[in-house]
Amino acid sequence: MIRTLLVDDELLVRSGLRMILEAAPDIEVVGEGGDGDEAVRLAGELTPDVVLLDIRMPGTDGITAAAMLAGLPEPPRVVLLTTFDLDEYVHGALRAGAVGFLLKDTPPRDLIAAVRTVHEGNAMLAPRVTKRMLERFASPAPADSATRRAQARRRLSQLSERERSVLVAVAQGRSNAQIGRELGMREATVKAHVSRILAKVGLANRVQAAILAHDAGWA
Known part of the structure; x- marks a missing residue:
């Protein structure tokens, strides 16, 4: 079962999310919270696999809470x-270590799929958020593009050829299973490669790695 914690300051929203998620046979909602501080406290007590966390909440907001959750001994x-899908929210979320960013109008089936996807170790961005981010990377000013590409390639120069191949596939949105099939590796081996890539380059998650690969012009 995928142990899930729901955190939103609106009870009605939490109730709706619980109803959607508990309709899935492999997801269990283990707790609910109303603000960022509760998110951190409950995550420490309940050790959920996945936390669905609202961004705009009174007190400690979702982005601050995400960064705090990333520092737990067993981070969810x-x-x-x-x-909203404002760019500063997306960028703040990724910097805070979040692996998923979804809009509240996400269809129920897609919400359930997102929980499963991040639990498997993959990242999940709302489709229209992903489209905007890729458009942003595809058309920077020439000077900015050249500088960013050079910086990204310097950071990635320490990767082996195999790690580079894995990173390119990650940046193209492939899951671990898909990468394994394409590169002739076991899924566990792909996960190990991804972990090494993140450690070598000093990144928190696959989304950040994908962005860096785009910056380098690899994808």
């Missing part, structure tokens, strides 16, 4: 939820 996979 954090998916941030919002009614």
Whole structure:
């Protein structure tokens, strides 16, 4: 079972999320909270696999809480939820270590799929958020593009050829299972490669790695 914690300051929203998620046979909602401080406290007590976390909450907001959750001894996979898709929220979420960013109007089936995806170790961004981010990377100013590409390639120069191949596939949105099939590796081996890539380059998650690969012009 995928142990999931729901955190939103609106009880009605939490109730709706619980109803959707508990309709899935492999997801269990183990707790609910109303703000970022509760998210951190409950995550420490309940050790959920996945936390669905609202961004805009009174007191400690979702992005601050995501960064705090990343520092726990057993950090959960954090998916941030919002009614907005403003760029500063997406960038703040990724910097805080979140592995998912979804809009609250995400269809129920897609919400369940997102929880499963991040639990498997993959990242999940709302489709229209992903489209905007890729457009942003595809058309920077020429000077900015050249500088960013050089910086990204310097950071990635320490990767082996195999790690580079894995990173390119990650940046193209492939899951671990898909990468394994394409590169002739076991899924566990792909996971190990991804972990080494993140450690070598000093990144928190696959989304950040994908962005860096895009910066380098690898994908």
